[in-house]
Amino acid sequence: MSMRIRMWGVRGSIAAPLTSAQLRDKARQLLTQARAEDLASPEAIEALIDRSEHAWTYGGNTSCLEVSFADQVFVLDAGTGLRALGGKLMADGRGKGHGLHVFFTHFHWDHICGFPFFAPIYIPGREVSVWSGRSDAAELLATQMGGAHFPVKWNSLPSRITCRQLPEDAATAVGGAQVRILPLIHPDKAYGYRIDHGGRAMCYLSDTEVSKTPHRVAETYADFVRGADVVVVDAMYGFLDYHDHINFGHSTIFNFIDFFKDADIGELVIFHHDPMAGDAAVTRLLTDAQRYKQLIAPEARWTLSAAREGQTWDLAAR
Numbered sequence: 001m002s003m004r005i006r007m008w009g010v011r012g013s014i015a016a017p018l019t020s021a022q023l024r025d026k027a028r029q030l031l032t033q034a035r036a037e038d039l040a041s042p043e044a045i046e047a048l049i050d051r052s053e054h055a056w057t058y059g060g061n062t063s064c065l066e067v068s069f070a071d072q073v074f075v076l077d078a079g080t081g082l083r084a085l086g087g088k089l090m091a092d093g094r095g096k097g098h099g100l101h102v103f104f105t106h107f108h109w110d111h112i113c114g115f116p117f118f119a120p121i122y123i124p125g126r127e128v129s130v131w132s133g134r135s136d137a138a139e140l141l142a143t144q145m146g147g148a149h150f151p152v153k154w155n156s157l158p159s160r161i162t163c164r165q166l167p168e169d170a171a172t173a174v175g176g177a178q179v180r181i182l183p184l185i186h187p188d189k190a191y192g193y194r195i196d197h198g199g200r201a202m203c204y205l206s207d208t209e210v211s212k213t214p215h216r217v218a219e220t221y222a223d224f225v226r227g228a229d230v231v232v233v234d235a236m237y238g239f240l241d242y243h244d245h246i247n248f249g250h251s252t253i254f255n256f257i258d259f260f261k262d263a264d265i266g267e268l269v270i271f272h273h274d275p276m277a278g279d280a281a282v283t284r285l286l287t288d289a290q291r292y293k294q295l296i297a298p299e300a301r302w303t304l305s306a307a308r309e310g311q312t313w314d315l316a317a318r
């Protein structure tokens with residue numbers, strides 16, 4: 001039995017789909033890079049697409065992660081990425097049959113606006129558990145679908161949705177996993193998550209502004225992620241860019257590299273990409289972060305990546 005983590009939305013604040021100009025740019029670079037033999041057969045073209053850095057995108061959907069194991073599907077945040085995850089669950093049968101738990105870090109639009117488009121909530125009698133660090137999740141989600149905001153109202157949903165509050169000071173058993181939350185530094189309150197199952201663990205720490213008071217939180221965060229295989233963090237801004245956005249509630253990856261320098265983790269993942277940052281800018285941020293890590297933490301055993309839609313980890317139980 002293994003834990004699978006999959007990214008469905010990695011963008012911060014607002015969805016940022018690829019523009020025609022950006023697509024054109026990618027097409028131009030891909031074709032410029034192609035040699036005659038790369039275009040000689042469908043297989044050769046496929047191989048070129050596979051290896052080219054111009055044939056993919058980090059993706060424009062807002063925050064949504066899937067964590068699945070056994071007969072359970074955990075969803076972390078319900079940004080616009082949730083729509084496609086719902087489609088996948090309906091197509092492979094898990095939409096009906098599996099345990100379904102949706103965890104919210106907080107209730108800013110970019111983390112909730114996919115919820116009304118999540119197909120399983122329209123299945124009559126389908127049980128859906130909603131979890132968060134707050135006691136008023138039902139009210140907040142109902143508001144999003146209420147008034148003139150959405151044609152289907154919360155109270156007329158045919159599924160059976162139960163909202164529960166997670167305690168801050170203890171782990172909660174959910175569907176065979178242990179779930180812990182950590183208060184983050186963000187307007188209107190947000191909580192980070194740690195999910196442990198089958199000897200594996202993943203952490204999700206978005207949205208949070210650690211850069212403002214790094215000395216106060218470094219230890220708490222390092223404790224929270226200890227031993228985790230995958231640690232996804234709000235690293236919306238570049239180093240200088242962060243200083244133009246103090247008090248926006250978001251961080252820069254460089255602080256997290258400082259925090260986790262000596263941490264026993266598997267992979268640190270840059271997440272909640274700035275909607276203003278195109279693919280090249282996110283790649284540049286990743287390259288800078290890798291260089292910084294090499295300079296200040298050459299001994300660190302963990303790897304670094306920038307989240308992209310479709311990115312998947314299969315962690316075998318141990």
Ligand SMILES: [Zn+2]
Binds near residue numbers: 108110207272
């Ligand atoms: Zn956000």
Ligand SMILES: [Zn+2]
Binds near residue numbers: 106108207249
């Ligand atoms: Zn937020």
